[in-house]
Amino acid sequence: MGDVGRKVPERFDVIVVGAGPAGCAASYMLAKSGFKVLLLERGRGPGSKELYGGRIYAQPLRDVWPDLDKKAPIHRWVTKERFSFTWGSRVVTLEYRVGRSVSFTTYLPEMAKWMADRATEAGALLVDEVVVDDIVVRDGRVVGVRSGTDFLRADVVIDAEGVNRILLEKLGLAERLDPGKVAIGAKEVLRVGEGAINDRLGLSKKEGLAWLVAGDVTEGVPGGGFIYTMKDTISVGIVLHVGRAVEAAEKGFLRTSIHGMVEKLRLHNYFKQIWGDADVVEYGGHLTIEGGLGLVPKKLYMDGFLVVGDAAGLLLNTGYTIRGVDFAVTSGKLAAETVVEAFNVGGPTEENLSVYESKLKSSFVWRELVKHRGISEIMSDPYYFTVLPALLTSLLKKLFEADYEEPTIMDAVFEAASEEDISIAKLLLKLASVVGRV
Amino acid sequence: MSTLEKPFKIEDLLQRNIWDVDEEPHIEIPLDDQEGLKKKALALLCPAGCYTLIGDRLIFSYEGCVECGLCRIITPSDKIRWTYPRSGKGVTYRYT
Ligand SMILES: Cc1cc2nc3c(=O)[nH]c(=O)nc-3n(C[C@H](O)[C@H](O)[C@H](O)COP(=O)(O)OP(=O)(O)OC[C@H]3O[C@@H](n4cnc5c(N)ncnc54)[C@H](O)[C@@H]3O)c2cc1C
Ligand code: SF4
Numbered sequence: 001m002g003d004v005g006r007k008v009p010e011r012f013d014v015i016v017v018g019a020g021p022a023g024c025a026a027s028y029m030l031a032k033s034g035f036k037v038l039l040l041e042r043g044r045g046p047g048s049k050e051l052y053g054g055r056i057y058a059q060p061l062r063d064v065w066p067d068l069d070k071k072a073p074i075h076r077w078v079t080k081e082r083f084s085f086t087w088g089s090r091v092v093t094l095e096y097r098v099g100r101s102v103s104f105t106t107y108l109p110e111m112a113k114w115m116a117d118r119a120t121e122a123g124a125l126l127v128d129e130v131v132v133d134d135i136v137v138r139d140g141r142v143v144g145v146r147s148g149t150d151f152l153r154a155d156v157v158i159d160a161e162g163v164n165r166i167l168l169e170k171l172g173l174a175e176r177l178d179p180g181k182v183a184i185g186a187k188e189v190l191r192v193g194e195g196a197i198n199d200r201l202g203l204s205k206k207e208g209l210a211w212l213v214a215g216d217v218t219e220g221v222p223g224g225g226f227i228y229t230m231k232d233t234i235s236v237g238i239v240l241h242v243g244r245a246v247e248a249a250e251k252g253f254l255r256t257s258i259h260g261m262v263e264k265l266r267l268h269n270y271f272k273q274i275w276g277d278a279d280v281v282e283y284g285g286h287l288t289i290e291g292g293l294g295l296v297p298k299k300l301y302m303d304g305f306l307v308v309g310d311a312a313g314l315l316l317n318t319g320y321t322i323r324g325v326d327f328a329v330t331s332g333k334l335a336a337e338t339v340v341e342a343f344n345v346g347g348p349t350e351e352n353l354s355v356y357e358s359k360l361k362s363s364f365v366w367r368e369l370v371k372h373r374g375i376s377e378i379m380s381d382p383y384y385f386t387v388l389p390a391l392l393t394s395l396l397k398k399l400f401e402a403d404y405e406e407p408t409i410m411d412a413v414f415e416a417a418s419e420e421d422i423s424i425a426k427l428l429l430k431l432a433s434v435v436g437r438v
Numbered sequence: 439m440s441t442l443e444k445p446f447k448i449e450d451l452l453q454r455n456i457w458d459v460d461e462e463p464h465i466e467i468p469l470d471d472q473e474g475l476k477k478k479a480l481a482l483l484c485p486a487g488c489y490t491l492i493g494d495r496l497i498f499s500y501e502g503c504v505e506c507g508l509c510r511i512i513t514p515s516d517k518i519r520w521t522y523p524r525s526g527k528g529v530t531y532r533y534t
Contacts, residue, residue, distance in 0.1 A: 042522050042526065043526055043530065044458070044526035044530050045526075045530075047531070048526070048530045048531055048532075049505065049528075049529070049530075049531065050531060050534065051504075051531055051534035052534070107532070107533050107534060108531075108534060109531050109532055109533070109534060110532075110533075128526060129525045129526030131521075131522045131523075131524060163507070164507040164510075176511060176515065177507075177511045178511075179511055179512055182511070184483055184485065184506065184508050185485075186485035187534065188451065189533040189534065230533070233533060235533075235534075240483070242483070242508065242511070242512065245479070245482075245483055246476055246479040246483065246512055249476070249478045249479040249481075249482045249483060250476055250478050250479055252478070254478075254482055255482075256482070257448075257481070257482045257483070257487065258482065258483055258484075258485050259448050259451060259485060259486075259487060260445065263445035263446060263451075264445070266445075267443070267444075267445060277442040277443065278442070279442060280446065280451060280454055281454055281533060282454050282455055282531065282532060282533045282534060283451035283452060283454055283455060284455065284485070284504045284529065284531055284534050285484075285485025285486060285504050285506045285508075286504075286506050286534075287506050287507050287508060287511075
């Protein structure tokens with residue numbers, strides 16, 4: 001018997017693979033309902049392999065943990081939303097002062113640990129440093145998982161392995177990830193100091209800022225930059241559409257590495273005022289889903305099996321908001337409810353577990369994904385990531401940098417367009433198609 | 439000029455993290471035949487800079503790998519063996 005086998009008893013009601021938001025939510029709900037739950041995580045402690053942007057929408061998490069506001073490791077409540085377009089040295093920034101904050105910033109490793117602690121307090125057993133190699137199927141039924149030489153048996157396995165769904169691929173429920181449907185993110189965490197963050201960004205205690213950036217920070221590749229304030233650090237990162245980035249790199253259009261882009265953003269004249277010469281305390285990268293319904297697997301359930309969170313393709317990226325963690329938690333919760341109900345009506349058969357799909361499809365997660373499904377085409381079109389920032393920044397330059405005579409807005413638009421070599425007719429068509437899609 | 443005003447090399451960035459590098463490479467990509475590899479993309483897009491292009495030749499080192507999975511999905515599956523490091527090895531994030 002190998003390592004895992006020595007640490008745990010023979011048999012579980014439910015094994016959950018992956019102690020991310022989805023796996024922790026499912027484990028917590030099931031343990032609370034009296035199920036014997038084993039939560040397996042490959043990292044050294046929950047959250048230790050996780051990297052995201054920086055903010056979480058609170059309400060869906062409160063549905064699972066009503067004491068979230070008091071107990072969770074919340075760094076700051078987002079009270080300022082910013083969006084910038086960059087082009088050369090020109091930057092246009094839009095700021096919205098949030099009336100009622102609905103999201104908070106935190107470190108994902110810290111938050112995942114908190115969620116995993118809730119699950120273990122409720123009675124789940126967490127075993128970390130275990131890589132699950134296979135989900136074991138016998139006679140069409142999932143009967144447990146294999147890690148190295150250990151076989152661990154359970155009535156139900158919940159796959160919460162995240163975006164790299166290697167187990168789901170092996171099961172035949174998902175294709176290998178399509179580079180056109182994922183993005184690669186890289187980020188740095190800068191130690192700025194709580195007071196400096198507040199002063200430089202006009203935030204009071206516990207108030208936070210979320211800032212997305214589009215334009216030449218990604219050198220023409222669809223994607224963007226992000227900046228989130230934590231308690232005393234700031235996260236700064238870049239996300240690139242993988243399919244488009246590979247294309248641009250192979251054709252020689254892309255010359256800067258993704259870590260080079262993050263460093264350029266850190267050293268960008270406009271942005272660097274905020275962190276000054278703060279040191280980098282951590283750096284990393286992670287894949288993420290581009291959004292839309294494109295990565296939802298053929299089936300979300302099998303006899304004895306459910307898939308949740310990123311593994312189930314449940315993430316929305318509209319370009320101005322990213323909702324992954326709250327979707328993951330919600331799907332984990334719905335999976336747990338499904339399992340509880342299945343045991344009340346005879347067990348986790350395929351038919352009883354199919355209820356998960358109906359629950360998901362009538363939840364806000366699915367409604368959001370369906371409503372915004374047109375977005376992924378826009379988010380992968382280089383046009384919007386070059387032409388819009390170029391035109392907008394050039395337009396404002398015309399309006400605000402006049403010594404004597406200011407152009408009219410219409411004149412400025414045409415002048416800016418001709419300077420940037422942009423066809424207004426094409427722009428209008430593109431914009432009309434955006435309106436059509438969103 | 440302080441060092442913080444110049445771009446860091448990838449090694450300097452990665453050095454900030456907690457590491458317990460597996461003695462066994464968890465990724466193998468045979469580089470004798472580089473046909474079909476997205477060489478430039480691997481060199482620019484691996485967030486840990488594990489792939490380097492020297493002239494037209496790609497070299498690879500798994501040590502700074504942050505296990506993101508990107509190289510797995512842009513390389514033909516018969517040209518790469520990609521697994522997770524064993525027993526919690528590899529990178530450990532705290533603030534991400
Ligand atoms: C750059 C970037 C920015 C993002 N920004 C945001 C944001 O600001 N807000 C937001 O809400 N979302 C954001 N997301 C998305 C968010 O991180 C995910 O949607 C969320 O983490 C999904 O949760 P999950 O539990 O499904 O998967 P994960 O969080 O990925 O958790 C999966 C867990 O399973 C473990 N695991 C995987 N395979 C195995 C195995 N074989 N054996 C054992 N353990 C295994 C992993 O180590 C991990 O702990 C971002 C993502 C990225 C990459
Ligand atoms: S998994 Fe990611 S970090 Fe590791 S070598 Fe591949 S691309 Fe680089």
